[in-house]
Amino acid sequence: xxxxxxxxxxxxxxxxxxxxxxxxxxxxxxxxxxxxxxxxxxxxxxxxxxxxxxxxxxxxxxxxxxxxxxxxxxxxxxxxxxxxxxx
Numbered sequence: 001x002x003x004x005x006x007x008x009x010x011x012x013x014x015x016x017x018x019x020x021x022x023x024x025x026x027x028x029x030x031x032x033x034x035x036x037x038x039x040x041x042x043x044x045x046x047x048x049x050x051x052x053x054x055x056x057x058x059x060x061x062x063x064x065x066x067x068x069x070x071x072x073x074x075x076x077x078x079x080x081x082x083x084x085x086x087x
Contacts, residue, residue, distance in 0.1 A: 055086040
């Protein structure tokens with residue numbers, strides 16, 4: 001048990017020392033979080049999809065969450081779904 005704890009502590013120490021700089025968090029093609037002065041272009045966007053239980057309208061937009069020390073905002077992607085009549 002002591003060996004496992006020592007190994008876990010060593011792994012956490014190694015991971016804590018790595019530095020990775022990235023602006024997108026999530027799937028690269030569909031980031032969930034973006035750091036920048038402005039939200040990504042092309043939003044808000046709305047689409048309607050046909051599901052087995054009816055149609056669902058999905059609206060995606062970006063909301064600013066917090067400003068960093070360098071003045072850039074943290075933008076969080078918002079996804080809103082609602083059931084609509086199929087046309």
